[in-house]
């Protein structure tokens with residue numbers, strides 16, 4: 001049976017082939033090298049989480065499991081509101097078919113603020129890393145659940161060549177073990193299984209102790225309340241990637257601010 005992730009991968013590979021046919025690597029690489037300078041993503045999380053929490057606030061309109069999440073959707077205004085609420089970094093969905101995202105959302109959000117930005121999409125080909133940088137992205141996502149070790153290494157090498165940061169994302173011990181061979185400072189534990197879209201904070205609780213101390217642990221998905229953050233902080237997570245629960249509130253500044261208000265001591 002094909003899973004949600006299988007379906008996404010199938011259309012994404014077609015989409016990438018079409019984009020590559022349209023624009024040579026040389027062209028996109030030139031645009032990447034001329035783009036607005038990289039903003040340090042991992043550094044921003046490291047410094048925010050030294051005393052408080054490091055929040056990666058996500059701009060996401062819809063998802064495959066929930067459908068439309070937020071009607072009133074201006075990436076520029078949302079970026080400003082998140083920055084004002086204390087987010088350290090932004091994450092912007094650029095996938096259209098499943099998340100109603102777009103490349104323009106990322107460009108608009110990044111242009112509105114000075115925060116570093118993660119391109120939240122499904123990357124398979126170094127060409128997409130160049131494209132991400134050309135759009136202004138400061139960090140890419142490397143999803144172990146959908147990549148071979150070789151593909152993951154290639155994506156990381158391309159990101160490092162542009163001096164971008166890399167958020168490697170894992171969901172189980174096997175993926176974590178593979179991810180530890182990659183040159184990334186950021187280790188994301190996705191609480192959501194991308195094949196079934198089932199979400200449980202227990203995923204972070206069970207994997208966190210296997211993440212070496214020299215990696216910045218980021219817990220991702222399904223996080224809704226200040227007590228979720230406090231509970232996960234008990235498993236040494238101090239950086240949080242949060243979308244839906246804030247996107248569902250009318251005042252996203254206040255949503256971010258209240259999650260960050262009372263961090264447990266580091």
Ligand SMILES: O=P(O)(O)OC[C@@H](O)[C@@H](O)c1c[nH]c2ccccc12
Nearest residue numbers: 190220221222223241242243244245
């Ligand atoms: O909206 P949530 O449950 O707070 O989750 C945010 C983020 O972790 C989630 O959007 C995500 C994590 N990894 C992904 C990979 C692809 C698409 C989306 C994601």
